[in-house]
Amino acid sequence: MQRSLSVLLPVKDAQATLTASVDDILDIVADTIERFEVLIIDDGSTDATNEVAHELTRHYPQVRVVCHGTPQGQAAAIRTGLKRSQGEVVVMRDENQGFRILAHRRPAKPFGSQPARPNYLRRLRDFAASE
Numbered sequence: 339m340q341r342s343l344s345v346l347l348p349v350k351d352a353q354a355t356l357t358a359s360v361d362d363i364l365d366i367v368a369d370t371i372e373r374f375e376v377l378i379i380d381d382g383s384t385d386a387t388n389e390v391a392h393e394l395t396r397h398y399p400q401v402r403v404v405c406h407g408t409p410q411g412q413a414a415a416i417r418t419g420l421k422r423s424q425g426e427v428v429v430m431r432d433e434n435q436g437f438r439i440l441a442h443r444r445p446a447k448p449f450g451s452q453p454a455r456p457n458y459l460r461r462l463r464d465f466a467a468s469e
Contacts, residue, residue, distance in 0.1 A: 342373040344425030346440065348415035349378060353385040360394050360401060363431060376401045379419045382409035416440065 345363055349356060360376060367374050378391045380403065391403040404422050406415065420428060420441060428441040 340373055341371065341427060342425040343367065343371050343375075344419075344423035344428045345374065345376045345437070346416065346419035346423065346428060346430040347376060347378045348381060348412055348419065348430070349383065349387055349391075350381040350409060351383045351385045351387060353383070353387045353390055356387060356390045357394065359431065360398070364398060364400070373425075374400055375424060377419050377423050378403045379415040379422075380405040381411070381415045382406045 345367060347359060347363065349359075352359070356378070360378070363376050367376070376398075378394070378401065380388050380391055382405075388403070388405055391401075391405075394401045395403055402422075404418055406418065416430065419430070423441075426443060427439065428443075429437045429439050432438055
């Protein structure tokens with residue numbers, strides 16, 4: 339049986355770096371596991387982080403967004419992510435760009451049926467930029 343994975347990405351005022359972070363996560367995870375989601379938790383950003391995050395959901399069906407209306411801190415963002423995540427294994431992308439396992443559980447909700455696709459668009463952009 340294939341396991342499912344949720345990657346939590348708590349952010350605040352990450353407008354400039356969010357797309358690159360999600361692209362990196364998609365590159366790593368899509369090559370590793372078929373059923374996954376990336377859950378962006380916007381902790382009350384005052385820049386355009388929310389808009390960037392929602393734009394990412396339009397391009398990648400595996401990306402979801404949860405927003406705190408006001409800043410509540412990273413611990414609250416992690417709690418929100420754990421409540422809203424659907425994966426059997428939940429990891430968090432930390433400040434050092436590594437992953438930390440937060441939970442291993444049976445999924446409470448049905449996981450999305452959309453199969454994961456490698457991030458070919460990013461790879462194509464990188465290849466074109468290197469020419």
